[in-house]
Amino acid sequence: MFRGIDEVDWASMEHAYGSAADVPELLRALASPLPQDRETALDGMYGAVHHQGDVYDSTLASVPFLFALAGHPGLPDRGGIVELLASIGGSEDGEILGDGFGDGEDGAGGGQGAEDPEDDNYAMAHAAVRAGAAVFLGLVTDADPEVRRAASSALVRFHDEPPHVLALLSERLRDEQEDGVRLALVESLGLLARLHGGCTAAAVDCLVSLCGSPHDPGLRLAALGQLASCAPERLPADLVPTVVALLHTRSQGIRPSTEPVRTSTDTLIGSLRRMRPADEEGAQLLRTLHKALGARTTDRIALLEGQLSSRTTADRCNAVWMSAGLFREWRASYEEPVALIGEQLGSDEERLRCAAVSVLEFLFTLAAPAADRLAALVESGTDSRGRSTATLDRPLKTLARCGDARAVPALAEVLRHPVVPNETGDTVGHLGPVAAPLAPLLRERLAEVPLDSPDTYDRAAPLLRGLGTLRYAAAVPEVLRLLNGTPRELRLRDALVKALARTLGAFGPRAREAVPSLRDLLTGENAVAAADALRSVEGDVEAVLPVLLGALAPEGAPGSRRAAAEALSRRGAAAQALGRMGAAAAPALPGLRRLTDSAGVWERTAAACALWDIAGDPEPVLPVFREAWRQNPYTRGTIAACLVRMGVAGAPVHDLVRTELASPRRHRARSGGHGSHDVLDDELLLRACRTALEAS
Missing domain, CATH: 1.25.10.10 (Leucine-rich Repeat Variant)
Known part of the structure; x- marks a missing residue:
C-alpha cells in the first residue's frame, strides 16, 4: 500500500x-x-x-x-x-x-x-x-x-x-x-x-x-x-x-440497528457522527427530495406537515431539521409548519425538543405561531433539555426574539443573577418597549462591569445595546463610569468607547451630563462616534461638523490592509452621521459626492444615503443604489430604508423593489453557509420594500 x-x-x-x-x-x-x-x-x-x-x-x-x-x-x-x-x-x-x-x-x-x-x-x-x-x-x-x-x-x-x-x-x-x-x-x-x-x-x-x-x-x-x-x-x-x-x-417497518455502537473520537468527523439523526437514512431520503423541490414551497410545506404528523419521533425530528433549509432559503407563509414545530417542544424526546428550539431560534418574529409552547417551556422553569434553569437558555431567547412580553419575567430573573450571559442585553433589545421594566436591571448589571478586566467589553457591549434600545437615560452615570474609568491599554477599549458613545447618542438630550466627556473624544480614534453622539445629545453642529468632514477626507499613501479597512469603516460611519444631521451638513456634499465613486460598495451606499438625507436630490443617489443593489445583496436593507425616506423621489428604482418582493428566494440565501440573522434581515427588507412602495 x-x-x-x-x-x-x-x-x-x-x-x-x-x-x-x-x-x-x-x-x-x-x-x-x-x-x-x-x-x-x-x-x-x-x-x-x-x-x-x-x-x-x-x-x-x-x-x-x-x-x-x-x-x-x-x-x-x-x-x-x-x-x-x-x-x-x-x-x-x-x-x-x-x-x-x-x-x-x-x-x-x-x-x-x-x-x-x-x-x-x-x-x-x-x-x-x-x-x-x-x-x-x-x-x-x-x-x-x-x-x-x-x-x-x-x-x-x-x-x-x-x-x-x-x-x-x-x-x-x-x-x-x-x-x-x-x-x-x-x-x-x-x-x-x-x-x-x-x-x-x-x-x-x-x-x-x-x-x-x-x-x-x-x-x-x-x-x-x-x-x-x-x-x-x-x-x-x-x-x-x-x-x-x-x-x-x-x-413502521424499520428494524432496530444491529450494528455495534462505535465510540467516536474528539475530531470533526467524530462530532459529525455523533450528530447524525437517529434515522440518518430516512433523513437523507427526504432531504434529497426537499432540495430537489427547491422553490416549490407549497409542496414542501405540505410534505413537512406530513412528516411532522408521523408517529415516529425520528421522522418528526428529521422534518424539523429539514424545515431549517426551507425557512432560510425561501419566502412563503409558514404559520402552519412553525406551529407544528412548536408542538414538538412538548415531546418527551430531548433530541426533538432541542431540534425544534434550534430552528425556531433563528426565525425571530416568524416563530410567533410557536410562542405559546415556548412560553409554557419558559414558565415551567426547564430548558429544551428538560433541565431546571434560571439562565438565558434557548427557549427564553427564542421567545424574546418573537417580541413576546411573556419573556420579561424570566429575563428579569436572569438579570438578577450575579453572572449574566453576555447576550442578555441583545435579547432584551428584541422585545422593544415591553422590555422597559428590565432597564433598571440592565443598569445595575452595567454598574458591576469591572473597569480593567479582559472581558470588560464582552460584558458591557450587550448591556449597552439593550439600554440604548430602551433609551434608558437614567443609566448615564454608569455609562460615564466606563467611558472615563477604563484604562487606555484595556483590551478592545476602542470598540467599548464606540459602544458607549452610541448608547449616549441613543439617550439624546437627556444625556447632557456626558457632553464634556464626548467633547474630549473629538480628537481621538473614536472622534466620529463621539461627534455623532454629541450631535444627538447637544445638537451642536458647529462643534462636530469639522470632525466628520475630516473623517471623509481621502487617505494619504496606502497603509496596511487593516488600516485601509479601518479608514473605510470610518468614512462610512462619518457619512451616516452626516446624513442624520440633515441639511445642516451641507458643507459635506462635495466629499460625499466623491465617495459615491469609491471602490467600496458599502462606502458608496452610505454616501448616497447621506446625500439624499442632506440635499434631497435623487439624481446622484439612484444610480449608486441601482448598482449596489445588484452588486451586493447585503446592501439592500440599507437602500430600502433610504427609499422609504425618499418616498416618490425613489420611484425610478422601484422596479428593483418590485422584483425583490416578487422573488421567492431570500436575498441572503447562498450555498455553503448562512448567518444567524439572515431570516430576520430578509423579513425586515421585505417590510421596507412594501413601505417604500406605499410611500410613493
Whole structure:
C-alpha cells in the first residue's frame, strides 16, 4: 500500500498548516488496526491535506496511496477513503473548478477563467482521480457495504464510460441486499442522469420503474427524490400524499440497528457522527427530495406537515431539521409548519425538543405561531433539555426574539443573577418597549462591569445595546463610569468607547451630563462616534461638523490592509452621521459626492444615503443604489430604508423593489453557509420594500 511513500519529498510540500512532512504518518494511520487512529487520520487528511476542499501539492501526492488503501481488501473504514478521493477529484456537478472555490465581492469565485496557479492543482486532482477510476469498478462489489455505498457515486463521477456504469448500476440494483447500498445506487442513477446526457433517458426510465409498488418504501422514496432532481416532469401528480404514505409505511417497518455502537473520537468527523439523526437514512431520503423541490414551497410545506404528523419521533425530528433549509432559503407563509414545530417542544424526546428550539431560534418574529409552547417551556422553569434553569437558555431567547412580553419575567430573573450571559442585553433589545421594566436591571448589571478586566467589553457591549434600545437615560452615570474609568491599554477599549458613545447618542438630550466627556473624544480614534453622539445629545453642529468632514477626507499613501479597512469603516460611519444631521451638513456634499465613486460598495451606499438625507436630490443617489443593489445583496436593507425616506423621489428604482418582493428566494440565501440573522434581515427588507412602495 505504501510502496514508494518514503521516496516522496513530503517536507518540500505544503498543506493547510505548512509543511507536509506529517502526511506519510497520516496515510499510514489510515491502515491502523485501531479505529480511533483511523478516524483521527481521516480527520487530519480533511483538516490539513484537503482543508475546506483545497488541493495542495501534498494532496496530489497522496492520491496514489489513497487509491492503494481503498483497493486493499479487508481494510476497515475504506468507505471514508473512497469519499475522500471523490472529494479531492472535484465537485459533484462534474466541474473541475468554479462553484465557489473563492468569494469576491461581486460573487465571482475561483472558476475556470480565474488566473490562479492553484487552479492547476484542482485540474490535476480531477485528472488523477479519473485516471484511477477503474479501482471503483471493483469496489462496487466489495465485501464492505460502506465501500460499496461510496464507490457507486465515485464511479459515476469519474469513470469515462457512462453506458458501462449505467449497466453496472442496474445490475447491482438487482443483486444488492443491503438497503443502504441500494439507496446509494439509486442516488448514483440520478447523478448519472444529471451528468451524462447520453444516458439520461435510460437512467430516468430506470428510476421511474423503481417508483412502483413492488419495491420497498425506502427505495421508492429514493427514486422519487432523484426524479425530482433530474426529471421532475415524470413525478406523479399526487407526489406529496404518495411520499407521506411511503414515509409512514417505511417508519413502521424499520428494524432496530444491529450494528455495534462505535465510540467516536474528539475530531470533526467524530462530532459529525455523533450528530447524525437517529434515522440518518430516512433523513437523507427526504432531504434529497426537499432540495430537489427547491422553490416549490407549497409542496414542501405540505410534505413537512406530513412528516411532522408521523408517529415516529425520528421522522418528526428529521422534518424539523429539514424545515431549517426551507425557512432560510425561501419566502412563503409558514404559520402552519412553525406551529407544528412548536408542538414538538412538548415531546418527551430531548433530541426533538432541542431540534425544534434550534430552528425556531433563528426565525425571530416568524416563530410567533410557536410562542405559546415556548412560553409554557419558559414558565415551567426547564430548558429544551428538560433541565431546571434560571439562565438565558434557548427557549427564553427564542421567545424574546418573537417580541413576546411573556419573556420579561424570566429575563428579569436572569438579570438578577450575579453572572449574566453576555447576550442578555441583545435579547432584551428584541422585545422593544415591553422590555422597559428590565432597564433598571440592565443598569445595575452595567454598574458591576469591572473597569480593567479582559472581558470588560464582552460584558458591557450587550448591556449597552439593550439600554440604548430602551433609551434608558437614567443609566448615564454608569455609562460615564466606563467611558472615563477604563484604562487606555484595556483590551478592545476602542470598540467599548464606540459602544458607549452610541448608547449616549441613543439617550439624546437627556444625556447632557456626558457632553464634556464626548467633547474630549473629538480628537481621538473614536472622534466620529463621539461627534455623532454629541450631535444627538447637544445638537451642536458647529462643534462636530469639522470632525466628520475630516473623517471623509481621502487617505494619504496606502497603509496596511487593516488600516485601509479601518479608514473605510470610518468614512462610512462619518457619512451616516452626516446624513442624520440633515441639511445642516451641507458643507459635506462635495466629499460625499466623491465617495459615491469609491471602490467600496458599502462606502458608496452610505454616501448616497447621506446625500439624499442632506440635499434631497435623487439624481446622484439612484444610480449608486441601482448598482449596489445588484452588486451586493447585503446592501439592500440599507437602500430600502433610504427609499422609504425618499418616498416618490425613489420611484425610478422601484422596479428593483418590485422584483425583490416578487422573488421567492431570500436575498441572503447562498450555498455553503448562512448567518444567524439572515431570516430576520430578509423579513425586515421585505417590510421596507412594501413601505417604500406605499410611500410613493
